[in-house]
Amino acid sequence: MKKNFLIRSSAAILFSITLIISFAFVPPKPDEGMFPLSDIRKLNLNEKGLKISIDELYNPNGVSIVDALVKIGGCSGSFVSDEGLIITNHHCVFGAVQKVSTLENNYLENGFVTNSREEEIPAEGLTVRITTSYEDVSKEVLEAADKVTEISERSKAIADKIKEIVKREEEKDSTIKAEVSEMFVGEQYVLFRYKIINDIRLVYVPPRTIGEFGGESDNWIWPRHTGDFSFVRAYVAPDGSPAKYSIDNVPFKPKKFLEVNPKGIDEEDFVFILGYPGRTFKNMPARFVEYHYKYQLPYVQSFFSWLINLYTKRGENDPEFALNISSTIKSLANTEKNYRGKLQGIRNLDLINKKVQEEKHLQNFIQNDPQLKSRYGNLLNEIDELYYDAFKSGRTMFVLNFLRNFVSSYRLADLFVDYKTEMMKDEKDRKTNYKVENREKLINEIDNIYKNSKPDLEPQILKKLFSDASSFDEMKDSEPFASFRLAENKDGYIKNLLEKTIVSDKDKFLEKLFDHELTLEQVNDELIIRAKQLTELRANEQKKQQARDSRSNILLAKFNEVKRLWLNKNFIPDANSTLRLTFGYVRGYSPKDATYYSPISSLKGMIEKSFEGGDYRIYEKVKELYDKKDFGSFVHPKMKEVPVAFIYNTDTSGGNSGSPIMDAYGKLVGVNFDRCFEATINDYAWSESYSRSIGVDIRFVLWVVQKIGKADFLLKEMNVNL
Known part of the structure; x- marks a missing residue:
């Protein structure tokens, strides 16, 4: 990878403790952080436990482990063969598997394995970037x-x-x-350049009772016994260029692929992770966290919980609906529980107050230096004022976005308003999707909205969102929420919006949409009128947000400047979906009083949980093999069991799902898929005491592939010698 710049940040202060206990070396705690590539050489990783050279890990002028990493959808992954084979999480390909599943061929429930390259199934919607x-x-x-x-x-x-x-x-x-x-x-x-691969195909997906064992009951929980892994393959055109799916395409040849270590890891082993973590907020001020705590986290968590219950109940007696909605429910549930964990973590850490106190010390530092005082004296007050203004907007944009995302009728009405507004402009100034040349794409988009609508549920969702908004101080006096709040018959209000609208008839909707003689003002349609009011509300909120963003662009830059002076160090940029490294050790933890969790779970624990039923349904072949003690070559030498998952004190976040976990020699020993519940707070703060990430052990992956999937061809392709 070519190195073109030096990111102006460095590792946090290195802290290590060497203890001699019975002449044994106890590894130090890792540095907090998700380090950009430019910081890797500053970390002294060989002193922390890395046994290979830094050039083997990251070489900007040659080939290295970094070149085996991919971003797949919203997750991470890695090449594990020279034939484009990628390992990632089961939940990262869940949506693609659901799309190709039917009640007759339910790959989501039963799993999928190919017998030949020709039988690999296109993973619709998945792309890979390098x-x-x-x-x-x-x-x-x-x-x-x-x-x-x-x-x-x-x-x-x-x-x-x-x-x-x-x-x-x-x-x-x-x-x-x-x-x-x-x-x-x-x-x-920083400008990043990515190679995009568009033809991704499913190779091996374990049955859902393995890939999702424990379901929502165990989500964000340790101990875990989930085989959260899958294999896909990347294809390109015969000349090596990116191409859409074609039978003529050939497997992609990566510069580098990871070697698998079938012996896995043990407690206190050094491990490192490369991947594409999503957004984190460790460098943000107290009021930013307060906004999340008061508005974003509780409202999103509450609404998603309500929506999950609605969808789940609807699917109880409708298997087809349940299958089709499964990916949506999984995504909602993941966020809902994550946000619950974040709320708990902010409370337990007293994080807002800690940041407030930190900023008071920072203010004292500024006040005691005349030069700093002249430049930064009022900075923290200005930052507080900036976020107090955001508090006034509260949950407004979340409600408006949820209306678009979960109510098809409203989304169509909103599109109608947007389209008619754009038609008042010259063709060259219109939004791209509304240009004449893209009309076919627009019609396809509208067809998909109608196709994916849920007319029996959307009146309830619309009523829920209107009820929420009309109870929030920041929205209750805005239309149409004010009129809804005053309506005596709220069900009748919603029914009137949804039944007496052109949106309810696709042909009529398209006819009116493309009637360029018909202006928005001439449309006497209550739903579209209300959508117009909300479009204006959105525009006002976006204007306020733009002003805040512009102001924060200056204030937060100064905030970081003076914090560096105060702390006398640089710090790591927050994660932003770009390639990062984090490292640590396989290590247990104590999440609460009188409780300690060891760091490796086993197949025995999976069997024990299976008697509870529900989310702990077990794949019968797993139980059969366990009863026979048919563990093959995948037994942990100390546990005398097949290890399933393990935890480690790295700093990970959303987007790290599917990241390869590598040992001291850069060999694959697991696949990261989750964090412990206490570590959901990682996005705001990291701690050695509670930050634990969860990965599936490579030995369990290989055991499932060989014993359950009968896919020895994959082991051969990965050069796994048992």
């Missing part, structure tokens, strides 16, 4: 921002410049996808 290069473009971005005279326009200037850079790079090389990622708000922007 980081090929990166460079710092901060100077170019910030120069554009500094040219604007109005602060409120700063965020737009940055966004416009980023679009310009992306367009320039993609025109320069049509084979790549370009993205500019913000590393530090208002300070650092």
